[in-house]
Amino acid sequence: MTVQTWTYILVAVTFMLYIVIAFLSRAGSTKDFYVAGGGVPPLANGLATAADWMSAASFLGMAGLISFSGYDGSVYLMGWTGGYVLLALLLAPYLRKFGKYTVPDFIGDRYYSNLARTVAVICALLVSFTYVAGQMRGVGLVFSRFLEVPVERGVVYGMVIVLFYAVLGGMKGITYTQVAQYCVLIFAFMVPAIFISIQMTGNPVPQLGMGGHILGESVSLLDKLDGLSTDLGFAQYTNGSKPVIDIFFITMALMVGTAGLPHVIVRFFTVPKVRDARKSAGYALLFIAVLYTTAPAIAVFARTNLLETVSNKEYASMPAWFSKWEATGLITFEDKNGDGRIQYVADEVVNELTVDRDIMVLANPEIANLPNWVIALVAAGGLAAALSTAAGLLLVISTSISHDLIKKQIKPDISDKGELIAARLSAFAAVCVAGYFGINPRDFVAATVALAFGLAAASFFPAIILGIFYKKMNKEGAIAGMVFGIGVMAFYILKFKFDMFGGGGREDWWFGISPEGFGTVAMMLNFIVSIIISKFTADPPKEVQEIVENIRIPKGSGKAKSH
Incomplete structure (x- = not known):
């Protein structure tokens, strides 16, 4: 069967599985919709958390990014996995013990202020919309290549599927759907990696194959890639070019940004006990590590195969996969010297030759000439990764509007049924907005990915940490810190990513810190402003200080209260 036929079959089967699970576990109450009734077992929650986190950016983009940046790409591996260590140790158990539905809910109650809640809602919406637009673009990209439909139509297909199980099932349906999606995406990620590792090095373990010798040759795979790269004028693959200060700040920004992402944090409100929240984080880190330790190997395999396949080759003799990717516009060839050969x-x-790095994971099995069913499997895995995260983000958006704005501020006497309807209508509106940004313009997400992590790092992380561990932190300090952190981060991103406020290049970066790493600076400023303002304003009410003392009491095995 052709790749397209296999793709139709695998995508149809997996989509039907997601829809059936969502229908069987559909939400019947607001508690089901927001936190799956608070009864998700730690193992299932760990799988769902891993799927929630491993978005199209992780599945499609990360290995592609590493394949082009080499050693410098390690900052993303360290930052995105390290964030879960922070979650497990500093946030998850305490937030679960506090027992709220959302991050804005925690901030609003901890800082006894609807203004703090509103600021948190704005941050959650901005971060979530930025991320969910990226997932919609990932869905469109997969549909465009493998089902041979326009990107715009692919985005619409993804919107319909996500809308169905996010609106119907809420967190309860999403959780068990994400368990299935993790199984699909990790299988789809590992199978071609194992195939190619055996094909190139004879080792079935990709992580080991990456450092092994090429079959029939005396040179190691990494040494060969270094040679291919330098021969073509690229930087040596195994050497980094980023300054140490920027590596540190990017890694830290990604770590605290991960720990502050609302769609990740909300997952720890879904387990029965405080102890289960910590277990969930541990399981999630283990499941995430499977993909994240394999991504560098896929990057090496893909980059080596690409360079050997296209460099100085006759354009007319390129294999069929090349022309199919050309049709999507994600690979472009311009014969500048008219010799009919590809100068890469x-x-x-x-x-x-111009290659969009986001296609490397999808194109890798085709470049390696793997069986058609393996190529189609990767497409199904990419859709699973994009849809799982999109659903989690849509839930954050809908709960922020229905629970934190409508229920907590605008109409406190709204019925449980009315709140559930509002949540579903909010999710519908969010899908439409996300779909629009997934199509128009295309570079929206790529240009603002740093903004999503920077905002999470600069706003939520300090407010949550101080809210848990500093009982004298008051509403004035928290609000000032969040607003200042967001403002500084937004200014830096707009200046250096969008050339506003005078713009500037790398030589103009403050202290040599890239926009991707500036979230660390904004976070530090948030901490400083929050603490200084709190020192010169009134202490929190006594009952709030008692709550803070209570959530830090190490009774990890007891039932957590719910509100």
């Missing part, structure tokens, strides 16, 4: 080199003046 670092020199932009001479270079004739």
Whole structure:
């Protein structure tokens, strides 16, 4: 069977599985919709958390990013996995013990202020919309190549599927759907990695194959890739070019950004006990590590195969996969010297080939000439990764509007049924907005990915940490810190990502810190402003200080209260 036929079969089967699970576990109350009734077992929650986190960016983008940046890409591995250590140790158990539905709910009650709640809602919406637009683009990309439909139509297909099980099932349906999606995406990620590792090195373990010798040759795979890269004028793959300060700040920003992402944090409100929240984080880190330790191997395999396949080759003799990706516009060839050969080199003046790095995971099995069912499996896995995260983000958006704005501020006497309807209508509106940004413009997400992590790092992380561990932190300090952190981060991103406020290049970065790493600076400023303001304003009410003392009492095995 053809790749397209296999893709239709696998995508149809997996989509039907997600829909059936969502229908069987549909939400019947607001508690089901928001936190799955608070009864998800730790293992299932760990699987769902892993699927929630491993978005299209992780599945499709990360290995592609590492394949082009080499050693410098390690900051994303360290930052995105390290964030879960922070979650497990500093946030998850305490937030679960506090017993709220959402991050804005925690901030609103901890800082006894609807203004603090509103600021948190704005942050949650901005971060979540940025992320969910990326997932919609990932869905469109997969549909565009493998089902041969326009990207716009692919995004619409994804919107319909996500809308169905997010609106119907809420957190309860999403949780068990994400368990299935993790199984699909990790299988789809590992199978081609194992195939290619055996094909290139004879080792079935990709993580080991990456450092092994090429079959029939005396040179190691990494040494060969270094040689191929330098021969074409690219930087040596195994050497980094980023300054140490920027590596540190990017890694830290990704870590605290991960620990502050609302769609990740909300997962720890779904387990029965405080102890289960910590277990869930541990399981999630283990399941995430499977993909994240394999991504560098896939990056090496893909980059090596690409360079050997296209460099200085006759354009007319390129395999079928090349023309199919050309049709999507994600690979472009311009024969500048008219010799009919592909000049893929670092020199932009001479270079004739442009490759979108987001396609590397999807194109890798085709470049390696793997069976058609394996190629289609990767497409199904990419959709699972994009849809799982999109659903979690949509839930954050809908609960922020229905629970934190409508229930807590606008109409406190709304019935349980009315709140559930409001949540579903909010999810519907959010899907439409996310779909729009997934299509128009295309570079929206790529240009603002740093903004999502920066906002989470600069706003939520300090407010949550101080809210848990500093009982004298008051509403004035928290609000000032969040607003200042968001403002500084937004200014830096707009200045250096969008060339506003005078713009500037790398040489103009403050202290040599990239926009991707500036979230760390904004976070530090948030901490400083929050603490200084709290020192010169009134202490929190006594009952709030008692709550803070209570959530830090190490009774990890007891039932957590719910509100």
